[in-house]
Amino acid sequence: MSEDFYEALGVSRDASEEEIQQAYRQKATEYHPDVSDDPDAEEKFKRIKKAKEVLTDDEKRQAYDRMGHDQFEQAEKRGGFEDGPGGPGGPGQGPFGGAAGGGSFGGGGIGDIFEEFFGGGGRGGRRAGKDLRTQMEITLQEAYEGTTKEFTAARPARCNECAGRGHPRDVDVNTCRQCNGRGQVRQVQQTPLGRVQQTATCPECDGDGEVPERECAVCDGSGITREEASLTVDVPAGIEDGQTLRMDGEGAPGDRGAPDGDLLIDVSIQSSERYDRDGSDLHVTEAISFPQAVFGDTIRVDHLDGEVELDIPAGTQSGETFRLSRKGMPRLRGRRNGDLYVQARVVTPDDLNAEQKEALQRFAEAGGEEVDVSEGFFEKLNDLF
Ligand SMILES: [Zn+2]
Ligand SMILES: [Zn+2]
Structure with a gap:
């Protein structure tokens, strides 16, 4: 299981950050749990995500290269080298250069969707x-x-004023008395299995291990404000209604160097008047004339990529369905498109001129029917098909 992060992403050890990002995006599309049918997709997805997180962070990457995979993972599990329990002196400046400046952006507004975050x-x-x-x-x-x-989203962001610290830079910060700076307190709980000692986040300092003399006035000490973020997401061809896209690291900011959350985008697809979709297959109805049904014809059928020709054989019945291979939707993880099914609907004419009426009357009579064009003609015509 302990596959090297470089191997996981399929990049060389001297790959540039850009190469790593690119490899990650490619793999992420492949293994995204919402998209992949690989049973281990979720595990693999987490793994490449982790690999990317480490290898695109200079500090972490250096540590990783220095320590090797197994040691690195162990160190991280122990709460390791990067942001250990924050004693006085504070944590090292985490890799959060990306605290995006606020401001207004163009693009279609999705609106204020993250209220609940602030509520919490x-x-x-x-x-x-x-x-x-x-x-x-x-x-x-x-x-x-x-x-x-492109879309805009109101979302929480690291407070620019205090860089997410929650307090002004020059303010005294005292070690939390309740937890002695550990950020965690021990609690003894009575459970059916006996007394269990657990550690919990210190309620006094919320796990910071320290309490500032004064909180940041802009964010009220939370380290979080909100921003109108302008984002761009690639929607892959073949996506289905109800699937979810994940934008790595575009969720709520993590605390001081902890990783940012992801932004999940639930995609819905507008229903189409023309097309019914069934997985990667599409269904349409095409009107054909009575003579076309009788004698056969080649018709042009609009589809999502232009027009295709469809041969209607002589003697086609109304409701008959024809398949145009690979003219349906692309598949997310396959090479072949689905198919396009065309149901022919024979249209009963209701605007015949005199000559046409006469011809049809002769047609009916030749078949042994008595037809009075003036009375109930179209109902009878309907019965013919
Ligand atoms: Zn505390
Ligand atoms: Zn602030």
């Missing part, structure tokens, strides 16, 4: 950022082609 409130002791969730609607055409969507 809470500064924390180096907790990883929460995953956030939003919705996005796309057209079937966009699902067919794949698309890049």
Whole structure:
């Protein structure tokens, strides 16, 4: 299980950050649990995500290269080298250069979707950022082609004023008395199995291990404000209604160096008037004329990538269905598109001129029917098909 992070991403040990990001994006699409049918997809996804997190962080990568895989993982499990229990002196400046400046952005607004985050409130002791969730609607055409969507989202962000510390830089910070700076307290709980000692986040300092003299006025000590983020997401061709895209690290900020959460985007696809979708297959109805049904014809059928020709054989019945191979939706993880099913619907004409009526009357009579064009003609015509 302890596959080297470089191997996990399939990059060389001297890969640039860009190469790593690129390899990650590629693998992420492959193993995304919402997309992959590999039973181990989730595990693999977590793994490459972890690999990317470590290898795109200079400090962590250096440590990783120095320590080797197993030692690194152990060190991390112990709460290791990076942000250990924050005693006085504070944690090292974590890798959060990305505290995006606020400001207004263009793009279609998704709106204020993260209220609940603020409701929940809470500064924390180096907790990883929460995953956030939003919705996005796309057209079937966009699902067919794949698309890049820009959107804005109101989301929590690290407070610019205090860089997420929760207090002004120059303010005295005292070691928390309740936990002596450990950020955690021991609790003894009575359980059916006996007394169990547990550690819990210190309620006094919320796990920070320290209490500032004065809190940041902008964020009220939470270290979090909110921003209108302008984001761009790639929507893969073949995505299905109800699937979820994940934007790595675009969720709520983690506490001081802890990883940021992800942004999950639930994608819905507008229903189309023309197409019924069934997985990667599409169904449409095409009107054909009575003569086309009788004599056969080649018709042009609109589909999502232009037009295709379809041969209607002579003697086609209304309701008969024809399959156009590989003209359906792309599959997320396959090479072949699905199929396009075309149901022919013979249209009964209701605007015949005199000559046409006469011809049809002769047609009916030749078949041994008595038809009076003036009375109930169209109902009878309907019965013919
Ligand atoms: Zn405390
Ligand atoms: Zn602040």
